[in-house]
Amino acid sequence: MKQDNIIATQGLTNLFAGQPDMDSTDKKVEFIKTKLREFFNLKNVNFLFGAGTSNGAIDTMSELYKHLKFSEDEKNEEKEFKSIVAKEGENLENILKVMYSARNYYNGIHDDDKKAEDDITHYKELYDRLIKKIEGHIFDSINVDFATKECPKILGYYTTFYQKLAMRNKDLSRIRVFTTNNDLFNETALDSLNIHYINGFSGGLRRFFNPALFNYTWSKRMDTSIDKYEPIENLVYLYKIHGSINWRESTPLPGNFFEIEEFPSSDLTSDKACLIYPTPTKQDKSLGAPYVDLFREFQNKLLEPHSVLFVIGYGFNDRHVNDIIYRALATNSTINIVIFSSKPKDEDREKKPIFFVDDNRIFTFSGKVWDVDDEENKVEGSKHTINHFDYIVNELLPNLDAFKKEDNLVRFVNQLNNLTKDKK
Structure with a gap:
């Protein structure tokens, strides 16, 4: 026997509400398939x-972060990377944002003092190497062997x-x-x-x-x-x-x-x-x-x-x-x-308002489907996310x-x- 927690909405209205015979998973799935055929x-x-x-x-962004490694020759890069992580967290998108901003900053300044100019050059080159490494890391994850x-x-x-x-x-x-x-x-x-x-x-x-x-x-x-x-x-x-x-x-x-x-x-x-x-x-x-x-x-x-x-x-x-x-x-x-x-949490209402707008032109489908043993009422196999x-x-x-x-x-x-x- 199949069970589910499928959610289907049009605007903020439950599409299954008011529909006859929506008491089984197969009927819900068939209802969604019929709706999609209409589109x-x-x-x-x-x-x-x-x-x-x-x-x-x-790899996802979190997986890419975990798999990023630095060699013995990249101690300066690793130190700078960890200092950014301490402020931004383990989010590779935000880390790259900081690096791009820092590189743009150092590329846009100049100082007549030699020591200060040497420091500027040092950080320019440091961020160039860091960005090249992370972009190469992302590229390698995309360039997969099929x-x-x-x-x-x-x-x-x-x-x-x-x-x-x-x-x-x-x-x-x-x-x-x-x-x-x-x-x-x-x-x-x-x-x-x-x-x-x-x-x-x-x-x-x-x-x-x-x-x-x-x-x-x-x-x-x-x-x-x-x-x-x-x-x-x-x-x-x-x-x-x-x-x-x-x-x-x-x-x-x-x-x-x-x-x-x-x-x-x-x-x-x-x-x-x-x-x-x-x-x-x-x-x-x-x-x-x-x-x-x-x-x-x-x-x-x-x-x-x-x-x-x-x-x-x-x-x-x-x-x-x-x-x-x-x-x-x-x-x-x-x-x-x-x-x-699936619908985001309420705290994401401002970031993803499309899920919270009551508009009949917006449809959402989500949920899981799984098989259950009729006698023992245990889940058989894995759950499938629709x-x-x-x-x-x-x-x-x-x-x-x-x-x-x-x-x-x-x-x-x-x-x-x-x-x-x-x-x-």
């Missing part, structure tokens, strides 16, 4: 992925997500995925399924960023005798609003204004990566290119009529992202926001019929590859 009939379907979608394969540890399982969730949703009805807009993550799980999953995606980069030998590409689509010719085309079905728009580990600032080609270049995953280094590191001051960095273009796309897409934004794995800790969502709710009467997350990425993609999201044909193609290719490998 997929809207013209514009958007997703916002946060760190939670890659959780398990990539064949090790939990990565294959997490990649499987992404693959299932795109298998289910990428092939929408061609009369509706293609799905758009906005993500604050810098990893390559989305791209790897899409490539494995042979699904085309537009991420703002174009070119052959060298791929540079151009936001105009988000206004393009891929089409196929319907008749060889006439110029008649229709959009292809297997296409996704991917917006990495905090950058990516495979983006770098490069010298642009002639005729190309943008300096952001996409590199192969085999050629990645932390010193040249173009991404926004997690700090409370990241809103300031997001005002530069290419982030300003990506955030503008996010804002414009949420202002389109008859839109829905599914929020998965995002904790509403980014002020810039939050402001865009709030602005959309304030100006677009036809948007719906579907949040897979607002976690794995449960969402495996149990809640609809499987669009249009993809069944493509799934057969993928199965054929996999079997063919396995057979040809055996002969080699």
